[in-house]
Amino acid sequence: MITGPTNEATAAPASAVPLLFHNGLLIDGRGGEPVRDGAVLVEDGLVRWAGPGAERPELPAGTREMDVRGDAILPGFIDCHVHMAAPGGALDHAQLGAMPRSLRTFLSAPRMRQTLFAGVTTARDLGGADAGHRKAVDDGLLVGPRLLVAIAMLSPTGGHGDFRAGTDDGVTDPTMSRLADGVDDCRRAVRDLLRKGADCIKVAATGGVWSPTDQPDDDGFLEDEIRTITEIAAGHRGKRVAAHAQGRGGILNAVRGGVASVEHGYEIDDEAIDLMLERGTFLVPTLTTANTDPDPLKAASWAYAKKKHWQAVARRHIPHAIERGVRVAMGTDCGIAEHGTNLRELAYLVESGMTPMGAILAGTSEAAELLGLAHEIGTLEPGKRADLVIARGNPLTDIASLGKPENVLLVAKDGVPYKDTDGLAA
Template sequence: MRVRNVRLIDGVSAQAVQDAVLECGDDGRITYAGPAARAPEPRPGVRTIDGQGGTLLPGLFDCHTHLGVPSDRSLVEAALLTDPVLGVLQTTERMKRTLDAGVTSARDLGGLPAGFRDAVAAGLVPGPRLQTSVGVLSHTGGHADGTLPGGKSLDLDYCEIADDVPGVRKAARRMLRAGADLVKICTSGGISSAHDDPDDQDLLDEEIAAVVDEARRHRGRPVAAHAQGRAGVLAAIRGGVRSVEHGFGIDDEGCDLLGERGAFLVPTLSTVFQPLDPRKTTPWRYQKKLRWNERAKENIAAAIARGVDIAAGTDAGISPHGGNLSELSYLVELGMSPMAAIRAATSASARLLGVEDTLGTLRAGYAADLVLCAGDPLRDIGLLSAPEQIVLVAQQGVVRKLTLPERSGSCQT
């Protein structure tokens, strides 16, 4: 495949290349990405796509999804009132919608069985390349405890509850047995959980350390922590997690500690900026969200200004599926440059997922996972939010979505 007549953002450079060409070989690896003036002659018969002056970017990442969780109805309805076969098919539809939005890689942090990852890898269903935690671990009454206020439990099979060091080790082992690429824990309470508050610490320090050790023993797998309030954020970083999810209460101490430990912040601003309809949620959740939204914006803006490593993630499932790249607009709204937001969703996310040698960058030798956006997102980052502006999506050089005309065997560069 050869893409010509595009502006190239490679995911690492500070500047875009105007009038660029990208070509990849039959193995789906990039052979050239750079100025048209220096591009090699097209291979004979190569499939050529005229990018019509749009912007070519590395395939984007969403480092915090819940593809198994619908965003348009309640957890109660999804868990108790949905036929399981329909549930699987709805998940595959969300995966396709996410890919069409320009997300070629995703890290799922709860509710997505490993079979979906394997199905994408085997080419059975279209979707982002996936890493999945499968489950979420908290203590009794914590963020993953689906016990309803009436006393009945939702009994979500991906929610693990444990309350001491041997218990959390065993829970981590169950998740790893289920095929998890990483372990997801809760080190703070949550806005959407019934029995706790974001300022509460969830797992204790020694429990966090035990899970981190358990994951490390299993081929060095990382741990991601749901951590909203300051106490949970600090406990997570000190305990050795790879990423702080949400981090709404992060302060300067947390930012600096994050830098020292080489950990990432995934601020999931889509949940912060997304309006919540008070008629469609419980009064306690609505009140918690109101209390936390402004704090979150202030603290995340300060973290951006302090230069912490940020990877892009939306919490899709809580926020809407298929509008994932709105997250970049929110990062820009809180002070990032458009180019920095694009790097957060490409090369920085690839580093968080440990795939930076093959993905997240458009340079020779990398996999041709790419997205073409009509227009220039450096001038208007909001263009990426609209799936109809994403006119080409490819993974490993295979076109997954194309809404532009093309020609075969063109001799033009």
């Protein structure tokens, strides 16, 4: 049996059998014209060849050939902003903070599986998952996307990571955030996260929706604090910093402080766009959560009001940033938005002005560039990891189809099919 489990939450063994996916619409993640009658040869977990079926090389002995019947062959998608520890709806931090860590870990397991089965083979968790979640996937204990973890967001007192209400002197939930104030405290806090195995660092450059004592256009960490954090992270094998930044002032502080990506960016303006274009800073607009209405029965009234207002702000500003050519990587904020709906983001990007091909690149090769993994993932090219998706139809003419998990027919990670709805690899 060469396939990974499609119904059981255990890991797939590495496939020893070469696989040829053929007779598909090949969209390889490089931005060129799609290849009709395209094919991809996978061996030892890597892409060995990809191109027109008529030009395929001699196949290794024992290759299993899978006719995808004209459906799309795409790279595995990359979600640069998820929260596996969060439930996927109105976020009650007091309830989450009171939950035993072991229970939060168990609850994250089906969410990780949903994410993989939606077509996401790599995800960057920006608060909630720790190094143990990453290792559980790597070691085959859990089925899910390959994970990069920030562990917890760094936040100033009273900032987006400070979930204490009013004058409450209780301790903020360390699963989602850690508090630090001033350059010296930031040095200590970022080094502690790196010691705990963080692959990247997330900072609160502005306030946010779900934090009770600030607003999304309040500044969070200031430029000198952010620069300190980015410099220390860069000194640890080039690790990168993502900035939660919704309001204009915090966006500018984050970009000037050297972050790799602005998360959300809802009030982005031409000054910030000019600076991001100059420095190559990515925007991760998380339009899935910006298009997810809060439940008025579950969200606190103050959070509901902020959410509705900033959804409208995002819809005004993000299309202008896209029009001006800011680099965009796909991120959804699933965990706040519903888990397993990640590829809805692509249609929202197109609604905001991207071409369907541009949206696919945002979720594949551009996302890989942001994460520093373009040498391994993001395109279907020889030598790269064999992360691929077979999706029903042609996403270049119906990008919204990718947002429906039932249209994602097969998901392979490192050459091993985990989801195989139609039994292509059976």
